[in-house]
Amino acid sequence: MTSRQIKQSGWGDKWPAPAKLNLMLRIVGQRPDGYHLLQTVFQFVDLCDWLIFHPVGDCSISLKQPIPGVAEVTDLTVRAAMLLKAETGCAQGVCIEVEKNLPMGGGLGGGSSDAATVLVVLNQLWGLQLPIEKLMALGLTLGADVPIFVYGYAAWAEGVGEKLEKIEPLEQWVVIIKPDCHVETREIFLANDLTRDSKSITIAEFTAGQHQNDCVDVVSRRYQAVENALLALSEFSESRLTGTGACVFAQFASREAAVNAYEVLKKSWQVYLAKGINKSPLLSKLEIGNT
CATH class of the missing domain: 3.30.70.890 (GHMP kinase, C-terminal domain)
Structure with a gap:
């Protein structure tokens, strides 16, 4: 693949993984399995991690800069790519580069957003053509906040956060x-x-x-x-x-x-x-x- 083809396809581009805010969060019940039933409102903010996807010559999944002391297979971005491969039987690989700007453990959804960007972008770069509903379902197995980032619109959410309805709160x-x-x-x-x-x-x-x-x-x-x-x-x-x-x-x-x-x-x-x-x-x- 030439550099021009890579650029045109999206390989080597910087892809955003935005933060989110919960503008409201009500806990309205609890399921028998312990998961809480919620009502919440998700809105994005223009703070982002950035991901770059580099093509590789084999089927491997790797991080360009692994986190010291953390096994790559436990990283949420790697898990998302491996899940997509397992679901589709895709034989391609990728090296993922992450520019981390969002604070960890802050409730802004950085890890979930990174995983969603992996699912959405690799679905395109690998030519898999899975529908958004399938990507959201895959994302839910990685974390309750992943589906909203796949969905891509501010939303009223119910269930455990996976039942989404597009809304338009003020962009303040x-x-x-x-x-x-x-x-x-x-x-x-x-x-x-x-x-x-x-x-x-x-x-x-x-x-x-x-x-x-x-x-x-x-x-x-x-x-x-x-x-x-x-x-x-x-x-x-x-x-x-x-x-x-x-x-x-x-x-x-x-x-x-x-x-x-x-x-x-x-x-x-x-x-x-x-x-x-x-x-x-x-x-x-x-x-x-x-x-």
Whole structure:
């Protein structure tokens, strides 16, 4: 394959793996297998990891820069590629390069987004032509947040997060704080004091302002850094937890107001300034590439 053919096909391109926010999270029940039944709203933000896919001459799956001390086969991007090969019998291989920008353990979905980008892009580069519904189902076996990144649109989600309905919340400016701690999602969902019987609401009720996160009290009691971040951000706008954290965020109607909060908070915190977006930049790049 010539360099021109590689470029035209998408090999060697930088592919985005965007972050997400949970604009609301209600736990409305629990299945017999222990999984929690949720209502949540996903929206993307324009913060991204970037993945580059390099062609190889055999059927191997590898990382260009493996994480020290972590076996490649346990890396979520490698697992996603191997799952796609196993499902389709594809005999091609790939070397995956990851430019990591999203904080780990922050509730922004970085690992899940990376895995989704692998599924979506390799489905195209390898010429597999699996429908999006199949890619979403494969993604769900890797993690509950993977399907939303495959789906590519802001969504109202139910079930364990896999039942998605496209919606269009306001695309506002966002300031995100990453506290200096790592919140274990499993710990929060196993907590005895976690609310598991919230009343289900409608999309209209969310739009009208009902956007509580049932995890916030449990997380704040266990992680002082998260509580402190919520308090710091609340000086500028309503502060909220995304997923089980650790990241907290606030929305702003103007860039000026967001920048003002960002400039003050960055003196004491790890802070990100971003824009909420309803269409994943991965989907946008795919559409441009296919026109």
